[in-house]
Amino acid sequence: DIVMMQSPATLSVSPGxxxxxxxxxxxxxxxxxxWYQQKPGHAPRLLxxxxxxxxxxxxxxxxxxxxxxxxxxxxxxxxxxxFAVYYCHQYTIWPPRYTFGQGTKLEIK
Amino acid sequence: xxxxxxxxxxxxxxxxxxSLTCTVSGGSISSSLYYWGWFRQPPGKGLEWIGxxxxxxxxxxxxxxxxxxxISIDKSKNQFSLEVRSETAADTAVYFCARHKGxxxxxxxxxxGQGTLVTVSS
Numbered sequence: 001d002i003v004m005m006q007s008p009a010t011l012s013v014s015p016g017x018x019x020x021x022x023x024x025x026x027x028x029x030x031x032x033x034x035w036y037q038q039k040p041g042h043a044p045r046l047l048x049x050x051x052x053x054x055x056x057x058x059x060x061x062x063x064x065x066x067x068x069x070x071x072x073x074x075x076x077x078x079x080x081x082x083f084a085v086y087y088c089h090q091y092t093i094w095p096p097r098y099t100f101g102q103g104t105k106l107e108i109k
Numbered sequence: 110x111x112x113x114x115x116x117x118x119x120x121x122x123x124x125x126x127x128s129l130t131c132t133v134s135g136g137s138i139s140s141s142l143y144y145w146g147w148f149r150q151p152p153g154k155g156l157e158w159i160g161x162x163x164x165x166x167x168x169x170x171x172x173x174x175x176x177x178x179x180i181s182i183d184k185s186k187n188q189f190s191l192e193v194r195s196e197t198a199a200d201t202a203v204y205f206c207a208r209h210k211g212x213x214x215x216x217x218x219x220x221x222g223q224g225t226l227v228t229v230s231s
Contacts, residue, residue, distance in 0.1 A: 032215045032217075034217040034218070036218075042223070043205055043221035043222060043223055043224050044156065044205075044218075044221055045221075046217070046218065046219050046220070049211075049217045049219070050217075055219065087155065087156060089156075089217065089218070091209075091211065091215050091216055091217045092215060094214030094215070095169045096158070096161055096169050096216070097171075097172075098146075098158035098161075098171075099158070100155055100156040100157070100158075101155070102155045103155050
């Protein structure tokens with residue numbers, strides 16, 4: 001299986017500042033990488049797919065970049081509602097062998 | 110608006126079988142554009158893919174769970190279902206149903222159900 005590794009495990013950032021979250025794959029996933037936001041007690045919410053395409057209704061302050069094995073999610077100016085856990089997810093293989101990163105918790109500094 | 114709703118028991122005894130159903134509303138499970146999947150998340154931990162089904166009945170499973178899992182689809186009811194056999198405490202988790210979207214063999218999850226907590230305990 002492709003192992004997805006996220007860093008850091010916890011990121012402390014002040015509101016209004018920029019947050020940069022990283023995701024690394026154990027082998028190339030091309031651009032088949034998605035990012036999800038999850039708040040306690042809620043389902044994940046799709047933010048980014050195909051490494052850099054924002055999902056419907058996602059604010060422009062969320063952006064994704066990267067390809068191959070290195071990916072980044074950038075939140076340009078943190079709002080209070082952005083503090084949550086973020087997961088990356090690869091979907092490159094068919095038949096599917098979907099895997100996720102272990103998550104990055106974005107907390108208020 | 111698309112909605113996915115999981116239903117099933119919240120408590121299962123060890124060694125028994127967990128059965129969950131996902132009811133899809135606001136969209137057709139028979140669409141050729143989407144796949145339908147099950148995921149789970151143990152308390153305080155990350156997400157794990159369980160398996161995926163297409164409207165045709167084709168199924169794909171996580172190899173680590175394949176021997177204990179069956180996913181089925183009922184197009185007449187717009188539902189798909191999950192069975193996990195021989196439950197242990199390690200299967201305690203929030204179970205999510207979800208829709209996969211994409212193409213050319215690359216399908217990401219674009220929509221999730223709210224999730225249902227299943228506890229395995231005697």
